[in-house]
Amino acid sequence: MRDAAIFERPATGFPLLFALIAMIALSAASSAVAQDLDEAFDRDVLIIDATYACHRFDIWLALDREQQTRGLMHVREMPATSGMLFAYERNATRSMWMRNTYISLDIAFALDDGRIVNIARNTEPLSERSIRSSEPATYVLELNAGVTEKLFIEPGSRLLWGPTIGGDVE
Numbered sequence: 001m002r003d004a005a006i007f008e009r010p011a012t013g014f015p016l017l018f019a020l021i022a023m024i025a026l027s028a029a030s031s032a033v034a035q036d037l038d039e040a041f042d043r044d045v046l047i048i049d050a051t052y053a054c055h056r057f058d059i060w061l062a063l064d065r066e067q068q069t070r071g072l073m074h075v076r077e078m079p080a081t082s083g084m085l086f087a088y089e090r091n092a093t094r095s096m097w098m099r100n101t102y103i104s105l106d107i108a109f110a111l112d113d114g115r116i117v118n119i120a121r122n123t124e125p126l127s128e129r130s131i132r133s134s135e136p137a138t139y140v141l142e143l144n145a146g147v148t149e150k151l152f153i154e155p156g157s158r159l160l161w162g163p164t165i166g167g168d169v170e
Contacts, residue, residue: 037075041067046085046141047160051152055081057143059161062086072142073100083143085161091136096120098127104145108153109133114164116141116157119148139164 041060048055058081062068068086072078088094096107107120118134122145133140139159147153158164 040070041084044085044161046083048151048153049158049160051154051157053151054160055151055153058082059141060084071096071101072103072105074102076102078103078144080144080147083141085159086140086142087163088138088140091138093135094133094137094140096131096140096142097129098123098125098131101125105142106145106148106153107131108141108143108148108157108159109135109137110139110141110159110164111136112138112163114139114159114161116153116155116159118155119153121148122146 037060041062044059044061046057046059048057058079060082062071062084068088071086072084086094086096091112094109098105102125104125105123107123108116109118110116117137120131123131139161141159
């Protein structure tokens with residue numbers, strides 16, 4: 001009888017299998033969201049010249065009214081080094097909200113030269129509260145909550161992308 005115990009399934013087998021299936025499902029859902037964003041938005045690379053270092057981010061570009069209205073709505077997770085850049089034609093007071101946005105974000109507002117003027121940190125998911133720039137801004141960068149604090153990205157840090165370094169928007 002002692003040998004029969006060798007063939008018994010451990011008590012932890014089912015929960016482990018369930019966890020594995022859940023991880024695969026979440027990964028597939030995340031991949032589907034990224035694919036959906038890739039279909040709706042162009043991608044580019046943005047560098048942030050922060051207090052102690054420069055940091056590279058893969059960004060989705062919200063360049064037209066339709067893209068800017070959608071933003072990161074319905075996104076439930078985003079890679080740590082990704083974000084979305086909203087680029088406008090000129091400096092103006094910018095107002096954002098978190099409607100249908102399921103993840104907390106850090107939202108940085110920047111002038112036409114890329115200099116960040118203010119950051120709204122750890123925004124509340126799904127909130128319709130207005131989040132405003134402290135002065136007229138041309139760019140709004142949305143990153144995962146906590147990233148700006150962790151990387152010492154502060155007002156005065158600079159976004160280096162396209163027009164902010166003399167390039168063009170395609």
